[in-house]
Each structure stands twice: as C-alpha cells, then as structure tokens.
Amino acid sequence: MVRTGSVRVPVGPTLAVVAREAGVSVPTASKVVNGREDVAPETRRRVTEALDRLGYVRRPRFDTAKTPGLVDLVVHSLESPWSGAVLHGVEAAAYEAGLEVVVSTGLPRPRSGRPERGWLDKLTARGSSGVLFNLAELSPSQYAWLDHHRIPYVLIDPAHEPPAGVASVGAANWQGGVSATEHLLGLGHRRIAVIAGHRRSMCGSDRVAGYRSALASAGVRHPADYMRYAGFDVSAARLRTHELLDLPEPPTAVFVCSDRMALGVYEALAERELRVPGDVSVVGFDDLPEARWAAPALTTVRQPLGEMAATALRLLVRLMHGEHPESTRTELSTRLMVRASTAEPPGERPAA
Template structure:
C-alpha cells in the first residue's frame, strides 16, 4: 500500500497464519466457547496483530484500514429493483475508489452467512437491501468494526445502523391525491406485508389523503400483497369482486400493479376506462405495459449511491449525524389514470368468467 500501512488480512489468511480452519477463526472472533484454550490463544495472537476485535474483547481502538472492498447484500438479485440499486451503488463506489461485492442473504441457516463471508473477505463496510439483518448479524458486524447501512429497512433500525429510504408517506399521499383529483372516491390500496416499515408509511399517506378530501377509506379497500405480480393479481381481483368495487386502485409496487392489470383484463375491465391504476417504484416495466403505468418514482439508483456515500464516510471515520437519509419521491403520470366514469363491467366479473373484448393486454406489443 502506498501509505505504508499493512492491509488487514482476510479470515482465510488469518486461518493459514494460525494453522487452523476459517470456521475456527470465526468461532474465536465471535466468542464461541467450543475452541480449546491453546487454539484460542494462537488465533487471538494473530487477530490482535491484525487489529481484529473478537466478541467480548475490549473495544478501545479503531480497526486498521481494511481492503477497499464493500459488500452489497440483497434479499434477491432478480428484477429491476436490485439492479437499479446496485448500479447506483457501483457508480458511487467507483468515484470513491471502492470495489463492490454482491451477495445474497439466504435464510436457510446452513453454512456461513453473509456476515461470515464479509468477515472472511475483510470487507470495509456493508450495505443491505431487500433484507433485514438480525440482531446477531448486526452485533457481529459491530464487533468487527464493519459499518452497516440499510436501504429501505423493513423495520426501524437499531442505534448504530444507518439507513437510506424514500419519502414513502408523501409518495402515497401524492398518488392518492392524484386519483382523488380525477374524481375517484372508492380507491383501493394494495400494499406490502403489514409489518414492513415502508408499507405502514404508505398506508398512512393514503389514509391521510383520503381524510383530507373527506372521503372514507373502509378496511375492505385495503389489501396486503408480497410485492410480486401474482399477489398483485390476486389482491386486485379481490378488490374488483367486492359488492362495491373501487373505480381506482393504488398498488404500492409496479410488479403488483402489472399483476393488477392482468386481473382487470381477465374481468373484462379496461385501464383506465373502467379502473384507474397507480403503481409505486417507476421500474422500467412501468413504461412497457399498455397503457404505460402512472407510478410513484423511487430514486433507486440515487438510493444506492447515497447508501455508498454514507458508508464511505463511516469507513473514513467521519461523523454521520443523521441516522437516516430520505430521498424525495415523484409522481409520474402516464396513461393508466383518467377521470372517473361509470365502469363498463365485463359479464364475467361476478362469475369469474371470460376475458371479454374490452380487456387490455398487460404488455405492449
């Protein structure tokens, strides 16, 4: 290295130096008691020389500078959401002189987890998206002096964990207000699992907009999905089968909204002639459907970049006063919303029958 300081060894190098396995080093580093005293002493000596801090050891010195590598840990890598976040993070990492390694947070409990892999690589920091670190994982990162930033956390992060998200409440408020301005009064909401932090914020924004307009939001109009097309299709189908179905639906995920298009087409209903639809995310797919989807834009690339820049400041030892960074959402009007009109309902709506000539295809040519 050009500054004369030795880079911190990876766990594999620590294990080779101490003459033990990587799993043994991990056990010592995490304070496990199933290691002999002699082996523990040998590994501890190597860890001390390389400025690692094992669980339960006094934390009086900052960790030595590690390799310029950071981890992006995702709950999954399929789809546009993780690709957009990764793109923004990689661009910011390039500017900061950092390298990004992408891994998947698997919940099967077999073998080393993503924290073990980050420790083994000697990662300088971690960004987590579409996954929720456990208390144990966060503890292990803190013991090893590896800072962590979470993108769109599923619940309130504990002290010492930074987060980057969007203005979910105001995004939902704006989307609902847009439909109200179009004359809609029965507006269905399909959002994510009820325990998710951003799902609760979007529900609150929807309800606030409805209340401000003096419009009821009965519980029957609220449905919970799982952010995929299949659940969007099922939940929109349930909404339009209500005795008093909505004339508009706000679906808090573009993927779920595309599934909603399919449910409406199957029922012989047209978007937006019979039912207006608003999504959330502004993924590329929102422009590919017919008609193009009105949606709330989450600045996903910017979120990835902001998470990396926060992480770089933490790695450099800077104070980051605010534990959360929020980026603004923007409503993107397209062809899936229109003024409220009396719907032309397909004959199969109540019976679960055919597709009807009025049903729109969910994808463009």
C-alpha cells in the same frame, strides 16, 4: 496515545495479553477477532469478554492508504430491475470513491442464535471494508456480529425499522402515498382501494399511511374492504384485485404499492374485461422499467433507486473513515409520474 500522521492510534493490550487473560492460544483469540466461526461458543464468549475488559482495539477495517478498497453489496436477486438499478447506483458512486464492489445475492438467515457461518466468514476473509444491505432483514445476532467486528454497514430501503443508530437510506414513502392518492382524488375518484405489500414492512406501512392521510384530508371515507395486502407478489395482487371487484361497491381506482403488483392488477382487470383507465384507474409505486412498458403505461410514484444506492455508498465511505453523521436516516424525495393508466371515474367522463 501514539500519533501516526494525522491518525491518533490508542495503545492497548496485544492479542497475546488478551489470549492469556481468556486462557486460550493466540491463534484462537485471533480467530475470534477476525470473525472466524470455527470457535466453540464458550471459548468465543471468554475471548470476547477479555477483549472488552482489557479495551483491546481492533484494527480498523478501512485503510485510506490502500486503494481501491473493497465493499460488499447484498441484494435479494440479480434478476430483478430493482436490484439492477441499485447496483448501477452503487457502482457509479464506488467508482468515484475509488472502491471495488463485491455483489452477493441474499443474506443467509441463521437458524441458531449466531450468524450464518459461510457468508460472514467470506466477508472477513476477503477483507471487506464495509457492507451495503438492500431490502435486507438482518437478525439481532447479525447486527451484533457486524458491530462486534466494527464493520461499517448501511441499509438501503430496509424491510423493517432498523435498531437505533443504524444508518439507512430510503425514499419518502409516506409522501409518495399522499401524492398517488391526491392524484386520484383530483381526477374525481372517491372509491379508491389500496393493495399494499407486507403488513409489517416499513416502506409498505408508510405508503399506506400516506394513502389514508390523503383520504382523511379530503374527507373521503376509507372502507375496511378497500384495504388489501399482497406481499409484493404479482399473483397475490391479481387475486386481491378480483376480491375488490367482487365487492358490492367495487373501487373505481386502485393505488398499488409496487409496480410489479400493479401488473397483477392489470391482469385481473383484463380477465374481467375491464379497461385501464376506462373502467378502473391504477397507480403504482417504484417507476421500474415495467411501468413504462405496460399497456397502458403505468402512472406511478418514482423513487430514485440509483440515487438512494449512491447516497448509501457515500454514507458508508464516511462511516469507514470514522465519521458519525448527525442523522442515521436519510430519505430522498419521490415524484409522481403521470402516464396513461389514470383518468376520471367512468360516470364522470364526458361522452365522446
């Protein structure tokens, strides 16, 4: 080992040795090491095997002597309040850490068995030291590509359960589902429906599990007809609400697993000339600005999006420095924000 300052750098084979072992030119071996996609699959395989066989040590992505560093933030869209809150949290934490942030909208999905060429090429070309993915659904090949090139990354509120060892930051969704349902139970509601997001999304499943747990603890039956999925879509939530209202015994309250879907619920209730909360109480989840702007203001579960993003950035910096946190999953507390969209069930409300 050779000591340079406080960093121990292992001595290993040069890129020329790797290239000779794989039977390719040094520039070709360099393309593989640096994540370039203009290499034939068979050539890439030979070089990769030679790298692993010889124990070639790739240059660390993050150099603490260079300030500021560069990190990527990948979001679905810059137009949503959700992404705005995440970006604000990342920017504030990045400023404190002396880092610059490059924002990308959407992660291309690979059609073949390897990562999309354009986005990953740009990532390595600009020398990003790490990546934050918000609500991303990475493919196995994209996980493998990031791990192979030793690019640190953290998931913010991942859509699905990440592979073992992958760092992620989210909210206590199960507890949020419990608090929303307990609030409605405390008001006297017993016919409580739920409109969830995607069937297999991690956050949505946890929120529904919290809802069911709260009902079970209160000894309240959960009819199968009261469970609806709307894919976090406003229009779908509106249609699911009409389906609930058409039931022989419609709910007196609805727990909606996102604020945006709650707006669709409001719309359906207005179309039926039903009042919130006079006829139906509504609880959302997220506490986006829309929750406060809605009429009436929406009771909702607040998840600290900005704090989640800042925590993910700080965790990414630790990974960039070569640290290995004891836990790869971080959950931040949620909090019920009681506003004007919930009240006692209609039959239990005293006369004016």
